[in-house]
Amino acid sequence: MIRRLAAVLLILACLPAAAEEVVLGLSQNSISIDTTFSGSQILLFGAIKREEAIPLDQLGVVVAIAGPSQPLDVRRKERRFGIWVNVDTVEVDSAPSFYAVATSGPWSHVLSQVEDLRHKISIPRAIRSVGAPSSVEDAQAFTDAVIRIRTRSGAYQMREGAVELSEQTLFRTSIDLPSNLTEGDYATRIFLTRNGNVVSQYETVIDVRKVGMERWLFELSREQAVIYGLMSLAIAIFAGWGASAMFGLLRRG
DSSP: OHHHHHHHHHHHHHSOOOSEEEEEEESOSEEEEOTTOOOEEEEEEEEEEESSOOOSSOEEEEEEEEOOEEEEEEEEEEEETTEEEEEEEEEEEEEESSEEEEESSOHHHHOOHHHHHHHTOSHHHHSBOOOOOTTOSOTHHHHHHHHHHHHHHTSEEEETTOSEEETTTEEEEEEEEOSSOOSEEEEEEEEEEETTEEEEEEEEEEEEEEOHHHHHHHHHHHHOHHHHHHHHHHHHHHHHHHHHHHHHHHHHO
16 A cells, blocks of 8 residues: 555656646735725736746637626517517526636637637636527527627626737736626636647636625625515605605795
């Protein structure tokens, strides 16, 4: 037994270290959401640590940040008898609430389709949709609709050439985060590629949490739903009465 353990340790010691590794820095690794939160920007910067000379193949850098994933129902509406009705529904098993990808060059140059399939980096690969009802012929159109809508709102971002790469050693990029962030852990992945193949990757997490009044309201809505509903109703009634009173004063004035 001791001889076998010694042999395993010897083999591990003889294995070559990774030729290239990421050393990453973040401008902030946590984001606080309060009543004045209007979005944020994350600056990612880093360097490539090497044990050998720089390879001749062109280096590529891919950055991906993913918010918490959750299932959602995607519905398609059609106009029937003068009204819009839901005709088809497809459940997307898992879609990130936020997803941003930044690359150091054109997508097709920095990452191969095989590596994208393996690591699920591109936006379509990050969305998991196992199946759809047999009555739905174009199920992919529902996933495409999710991507299109969230891209338009800034929740999904594909930024080719947004990673600045210097001397194949230093890199930096920035990612804009919208104001309607979902609370949770935002998985951040950095990939180094050569000829479209991933040669090294690094992972970390950005913590996004509600604080102050936002945190109190969020917990109240989850733990005391009745009180939260009554309070919301009271605020709506008071706001309506206040607006009506103000309008009456303006008319009499």
